[in-house]
Amino acid sequence: MPIYSEKVMEHFMNPRNVGEIENPDGLGEEGNPVCGDMMTFYIKVKDNHLEDIKFKTFGCGAAIAVSSMVSEMAIGKTIEEALKITPSSVAEKLEGLPKNKFHCSNLGAQALHKAIENYQSKQKKGGGKG
Numbered sequence: 175m176p177i178y179s180e181k182v183m184e185h186f187m188n189p190r191n192v193g194e195i196e197n198p199d200g201l202g203e204e205g206n207p208v209c210g211d212m213m214t215f216y217i218k219v220k221d222n223h224l225e226d227i228k229f230k231t232f233g234c235g236a237a238i239a240v241s242s243m244v245s246e247m248a249i250g251k252t253i254e255e256a257l258k259i260t261p262s263s264v265a266e267k268l269e270g271l272p273k274n275k276f277h278c279s280n281l282g283a284q285a286l287h288k289a290i291e292n293y294q295s296k297q298k299k300g301g302g303k304g
Contacts, residue, residue: 178235179269185239190246193228199296202288204281211237211278213285215245219293224248224256229285236275240282243267248286257290259283 178186198216205212211233218226227249231241243264248256261279265271271279 177272178239179271181243181267181269182236182239182271185242185268186235189238189242191228191242191249192230194230195226195228198228198289200289200291200293202285202290202292204285204288206277206281209234209277211281213237213241213281215241215285215289217248217286217289217293219253222252224251224253227286234275234278236271236278237281239268240264240271240278241285244282244286253290253294257287259286 194214195216195218199219200215200217202215202217203213211231213229213231213233216228217224227245229241229245231238244259247259247264247267261276261283264279264282265276268279
């Protein structure tokens with residue numbers, strides 16, 4: 175059993191921003207078929223800021239903790255700031271992840287980035303509100 179930091183355990187036991195947003199401005203999904211982890215991020219954007227973020231994660235404790243931390247790191251940030259969230263910055267905020275669980279931080283950052291890209295592509299099509 176991997177040794178998790180207190181921060182990882184805390185976010186696993188009490189994850190923030192769990193759920194989904196109806197009619198989200200952006201939606202991003204990322205998964206790893208090898209480990210079975212699946213993350214979906216929903217975002218609401220107002221004045222170029224991530225006004226609300228929710229996620230649904232099917233996976234191990236590390237995947238849930240990563241999703242929770244990514245949502246906390248991104249909420250209230252501008253689109254540009256949120257796009258700067260990296261797997262290593264997520265792992266650092268969680269006070270480290272076991273080597274065999276580091277891929278979870280990739281999934282969290284990628285799912286958030288996909289939600290933002292989804293939002294941006296809707297804006298380009300003129301179908302969104304900004």
